[in-house]
Amino acid sequence: MAIVFNEIGYFKDPSPGSLPPDYQEFLLSLAGPTVIDISGQDTSRCRVITSLLHGNEPSGLIAIHRWLTSADKLVKPITNIRFILGSPEAASLAPLLSHRYLPGGKDLNRCFGSGKNSGYYLRANLIADAISQVSPEIVVDLHNTSGSGPAFAVCHGITANVLSLSSFFCETIILSAIRLGALLEQDFSCPTITVECGGCNDEFAHELAYEGICHILACETTRYFHQEREVEVVYQPHRLRLREDINLSYGGQNSGFHGVTLKADIEQYNFTGARKGEVLGWLDHNRLNNLQLTDEHGTDIIGEYFCVSGHRLLCAADMRIFMATTIKDIAINDCLFYVIKTGH
Ligand SMILES: [Zn+2]
Structure with missing residues (x-):
């Protein structure tokens, strides 16, 4: 066209x-x-x-x-x-x-x-x-x-x-x-x-x-x-993005995929937010290096929001989540979702 x-x-x-x-x-x-x-x-x-x-x-x-x-x-x-x-x-x-x-x-x-x-x-x-x-x-x-x-x-x-x-x-x-x-x-x-x-x-x-x-x-x-x-x-929520050329999957458990696997029901967190310690997905050996999260000054803040235990991607704080999607194309090209910490 x-x-x-x-x-x-x-x-x-x-x-x-x-x-x-x-x-x-x-x-x-x-x-x-x-x-x-x-x-x-x-x-x-x-x-x-x-x-x-x-x-x-x-x-x-x-x-x-x-x-x-x-x-x-x-x-x-x-x-x-x-x-x-x-x-x-x-x-x-x-x-x-x-x-x-x-x-x-x-x-x-x-x-x-x-x-x-x-x-x-x-x-x-x-x-x-x-x-x-x-x-x-x-x-x-x-x-x-x-x-x-x-x-x-x-x-x-x-x-x-x-x-x-x-x-x-x-x-x-x-x-x-x-x-x-x-x-x-x-x-x-x-x-x-x-x-x-x-x-x-x-x-x-x-x-x-x-x-x-x-x-x-x-x-x-x-x-x-x-x-x-x-x-x-x-x-001022922040955009959680994949780093360049990182593979994205969705699933219900750690299937050993390369890159990042998000929980298949990730969209539910748009309604409920996520608590500290909540498992949002799984990461390969590159751990948090698969992801990027920066504040408005461009400072890397991924460690304030997320941590890894085993291969599990965990919330390091209570947070609101917006625009989480299981449409892979949009998650890869735009962002996985927006996050902002709640409480202290
Ligand atoms: Zn739009």
Whole structure:
């Protein structure tokens, strides 16, 4: 498939009947990145909701399509709304909604703010421009985690508005200092959050995205957002990654594989966290050298978090775990999971 990087499709106020009633058909009707503008009651203001930067994360697409084709649309949003869908080509590649990005392509959500202007970097720039253009009062970027887990938001700066915006979707927000080239890291001069709605295949994640969108559309002002529920702030988790060319397996016991073996049910720790002494997997003779974990200054902190006994990979502290996945490709290329110590 030839990818066109310098174009964005555009719809304005599409009527519910003009769109395919099924979200998969809707997705297949999109040729590339797409902006959908909806006129609000107050057309001097705009809110931006982006999704599908990752082609295998459907909750935002499903929720946006549901709103676009539903009777709820008869209620005009308070402000103008700009929906942006980032990677329909990757999402459309069979099997549908299974590719984070196209084979041989780049992860679009690692291409923002690069200073480069071709290929996927150009697409990221066009999306960032499409956001800045409307001087949004908020930006929400909807994602799913690869593995199953509760929803959480991510931000790069905590303000009252960021907290209340997050409370429309979830009860946890991660304050991140990690710079990866994500949309979230760009400065749109307004509260900007990513919402990880839950797992790609979790029905509750699609529902949560939809409820959150409806809430944003119906909310009078971003200045006096009320907080829907308590939101817990989690400070600066770290990315646990494999070192280069290390083999990854999943299993229920030490099978003597090279490299790292994670427990097959590693995703459960997204819900429960892990206690000091908990076994998360098994390591070969290279022990902790198979893994890398650094803090925001680049200091190696693997020993603060993990230890080895026999070949078992053990938690050296109580910790929260986010985004653990058994999708090997993502675990290898992105990270095994995010961790942060809890208590002392
Ligand atoms: Zn994502």
